[in-house]
Amino acid sequence: MKLFEKYIIQNYLKNFFVIFIALDLFYVGVDLLTNYNNIPDSANLQILYALFQGMNAVNYVLPLSIVFGMIVTYFGMIKSNELICMYASSISKRSLVKPFFITSLVLTLFYIGLNCTEFAYAYEYSSNLKKYNSISNSAEDLFLKNNNQYIYFKKLDPLKQVAYDVTIFEVDNVDLTKVIRASIATFVDNHWILEHVSITHKPKISSLDDEGFRIENVEKLKMMENFKPKIMDNVYQSEYALSISDGIDALRFFDNQNVNTSKIKATLFYQLFFPFFAPFLIVVLYYKAPMMGRYFNMALVASSFAFVTLIVWSGLFLLSRLAANGVILSEIAILFPIILLVGIAAYFYSKR
Template sequence: MLNRYLSFLYIKYFFIILSALIIFFVGLDFLQNAKSLPNSANLQILYILYKSFYAIDILLPITIVFAMISTKISLIRSNELVAIYSIGYDKKSVIKPLFVLSFLITLFYILLHTTSFSYANENADNIKKHKFLTSATQNLFFKYNNYYIYFKKLYPFRKEAKDIKIFLMKDHKLEEIIRAKSAFFKNNSWKIENATIVKKIDNKNPKLKILKSKNIDILQGFKPKILDRVYEGKTSFSIIDAILAIKLLKEQNINIQKIKAVLYSQIIYPFFAPFLMVILFYFVPITQRIASITIFSFGAIIFSLSIWGVLYALVRLSFTGVLIPEITTLLPISTLFIISLLFYKKY
């Protein structure tokens, strides 16, 4: 019964706080950018929806902590917390259902990042900048094995590229040029149709041979979103795309620190919230007679925001490549875990 009641209180405050923060975040953003948005009501609704998803992405971890603080303040003001302790329950019994719920919410939050949820802010920005949902990356030039590839336009969400040129190099010599008007990503590779191939007849003969090819497969595994983000320096990846990008870029001997930073921020960083909950709960007063609830709540909120702000700043620094993600994400979250474990043993 106690677990059910505490869980109900926590979930209630979690959704109230999250909803309030989302409305404030999206409302403020909409007021600032309303003039830049297209006149289409459908696109404006989509913009608000994607910005709401982005708000959840940013604010959900700190909401987990705020919901615990609100739950405890409610229990203290109604004298329910002291009553719970007086009938034989200890601090571990009280924090356990809240920690389990926060842990499950964090796992769900991580699961969301395996979907297109990770690209919500990018979709919203496309609507604001380009007046439609998808946008093209222009003049993309990159290397893959012995190929140097140029896409004049890449449409990641349509999985399509326009005006393709591919240069095959062997022993620092140009061996072959492939040109095509378009290419499509299908069955885990890029399909180039109706390509024109210009190649040397042999090394001794300066003449060129021009061929026509209906189908050419290239760039196995390089999804359009991976190409767009890796070679344009973007840091919005889903977990699945980030893992695939790391695997592919390792084979090409390309630096993967930024993508690792994104992956750590999506899988490891969110766990700061349940660990921070355990630490804060240690300082929760039993009744209003022992300590001022106003001072406690103010201090807990400021402390939580400070920890959240520092961790978020470190994560953003790792995106730029200034610091490695093991220092900016793995080390702080591991430290929080150890501290929370020590506090839990003191309960």
């Protein structure tokens, strides 16, 4: 790594973390003041609530901090005449934009990686703390379809991955063939393990000599592969998001069940592609920024750059919400604007 690249990255990361921490704490502070009467009285739960809200704030402030960090770093280098000195040392614009772009791209990929984990459920956990004084919220009276099975859960705890009072109706076309009841079911190794099972067989009767229905009792029964509790809970609690890994599983699962997956697809597109607006917007802003401050009002230009960033972010966020509600296709609302921004950034990088 060259010396000027190391210098730019260090300054950029310093400004990024200062802005990111400030925006995150501001978000948490405003939320605590707004919901002070609704959050739990326990100090431990209040700390947990603030922590989860801070994690939830990352979804909003991280992309903005990535761009704002570049703006502050760039105009700081103009003010101290460092930028013009680098140009005078025969360092090209392309060489100077690379540290900004690569660093922002690494931060974006790290954020996308976080959304593959339980980090994506921070908002759900904070909402559960506010409503139920508990991280986990048990869903009740779930009725879902899985291939030729209709499954009823009296109570589901997605965090513990345990369901209570489970009833499964197996059908052949429109005929009921089997009813399976279990007092408790646990999700282990991508399968549900039913305990204390009662199986009622309903055979097809063609004559009086045929055997009638019979009841079979089994201690344990393994079935319902890849029927993940988190997927079921988030279909029930439709206002919450899925992690990337759970979203991919849900998309595969419900696509085979002929279920509308527009919300799941919009959530996945938002988590996978939306964050990339930040590094590519950095390239566009970099090539539109002045090289020196002698002929420009730097405060006005920096403010206009921040305003453009907020407009782009809010516009993309609005389109993602429209896609989640099924108003616009996810490919048009989320993927197309990002591809367009990538094309504009590539044009500036290749032509300027």
